Amino acid sequence: MSVTEQAVRAREAARVLAKTPRAAKDAALQAMADALAKAETAVLEANAVDVARAEANGTSAALIDRLRLTPDRIAGMVQGLRDLAGLPDPVGDVVRGWTNANGVEVRQVRVPFGVVGIIYEARPNVTADAGGICVKSGNAALLRGSSSAADSNAAVVEALRQGLVDAGLPADAVQLIPGPREVTTELMAARGLVDVLIPRGGAGLIDTVVRNSQVPVIETGVGNCHLYVDATADHEMALAILLNAKTQRPSVCNAVETLLVHAEAAASFVPQALQALAGAGVTVHGDGRAAAYGQVLAATETDYAEEYLSLDIAVAVVDDLDAALAHIRRYSTGHSETIVTESQRSAQRFTAEVDAAAVLVNASSRFVDGGEFGFGAEIGISTQKLHARGPMGLPEMTSTKYVVVGSGQVR
Known part of the structure; x- marks a missing residue:
């Protein structure tokens, strides 16, 4: 399946998520957690393949540690999904509102982005975190992890998708984009289908996405x-x-x-x-x-x-x-x-x-961390000045729209 086809399916899923109430999204997150817990053996076996490949390629011990999953780390991923279910839902929050002199009511309301593409390196725990945060904030997620974690990411996403199905939500709300390096270029070119891209990784990855993406980018995390x-x-x-x-x-x-x-x-x-x-x-x-x-x-x-x-x-x-x-x-x-x-x-x-x-x-x-700030979840730390800056919690994974209510007023 091409990136374009995946993005089209993600947009359909995003339309469902946008109108899904909090209780249903929270139930889905619990089901995703259950499915990931049940898939522990399969995820660990897939991760062992990734780790063995990394060791054979001479990958540094530090990077292998970031790649490696253990039962405790999977338990942490599972708990992270459950914790997300307990957080407030930002969708529908009124940022500000007022009534004009003519009686017209104006409200600025939080809404999901739609389809969020996340390009990230090495750590397969990001797969569960990102998928869960997107679902909680009403967004469909297109996840492009690094080839070093390909088997691990596939196993994690399979479990997350099963949880979505178990909860009655579309599996395409969370998709993994596999394949060679060229598919990343396709994702960065999917303007109109993907609403925003978030790169998570080293300076090289972030710079490549910022310079080459046709999709709007939220720049995260290089920290000197x-x-x-x-x-x-x-x-x-x-x-x-x-x-x-x-x-x-x-x-x-x-x-x-x-x-x-x-x-x-x-x-x-x-x-x-x-x-x-x-x-x-x-x-x-x-x-x-x-x-x-x-x-x-x-x-x-x-x-x-x-x-x-x-x-x-x-x-x-x-x-x-x-x-x-x-x-x-x-x-x-x-x-x-x-x-x-x-x-x-x-x-x-x-x-x-x-x-x-x-x-x-x-x-x-x-x-300087979403958890330490009390956000409960974080997709990354934005170092840009538009839309979001600093740790990005659930509210930062939304945009806004204005809802204007009148009683027949004309200008």
Whole structure:
């Protein structure tokens, strides 16, 4: 079946979902969870094929870990679907409303996008998450996972589709797009059939989709995130935030990649930071001023522009807040930027002048996450400025339309 044919079937399913009440969608999510739980053995067997292929191809241990499914991880996917069923349904919410002087009522109401294409890499748990989030928000999902997880994704989608059928909703509300790389190009060209594309993965994937798609794109997630330690910072707090933001899970987009330290704090803080980072197995790429306080690799221009996604960090000592802001403007990808400071003025300037989806004061960038924000579900973290910005929960998976009600008024 061609991508166009799949998209046409998705549009038919989307029309059904758009008018499906919350109770029916929640029942479908529970049925999808049940079906995935029953399919555990089949999913694990399919995943073993993917993992064996990845190992034979010399894939890194970190990527294989992202690819690998276990009974616990499948249980987490199942629970994620059940949790979605318990969340509020954004469809039909009135964003704002008013009555004009002539008696005409105007309401802005949340509605599904329609057909959402999601292009993503490696992690098969995204398949269940994305399918479930789309169903809950009334959208049909066209899922294009990477070839490395082809067997796993197929097994997961088969279970999700069975759950939809069991609940009386169209199976085509969740479809996997298989095949060679060319089908991704077809998906990106399906304007008029696919309403929006969301890429999830590395910088290369996101850049390819943004540059080549004819379908509107919500750009997600490349995170060259900075932590700036101000002159007035509490050093114990700054150190705890640094270690959490860098080492708690270094392979994700909200991990810190660059540490900036005010020159007045450098002599005291940088040696502590270098020692703590080294103890955590982090490789430090530093400028000459940082190197004065400990052993670092000489940082290059590339290091400050890098989203490492590993136990590496770039470090620079800056003259003042202005220099820190200039550095962030130059290298930031607009994801999450953090200041540690006791100065209210510095905090206010930082939050006002830093252009990013999330700006944090005295808190770890690891909090920039839909679950941590209390959204309960997240499709990704948008770094663009149109429609959605920051963690995208269920409301961000909808558009709006205006409903105008009169009693015969004419203009």
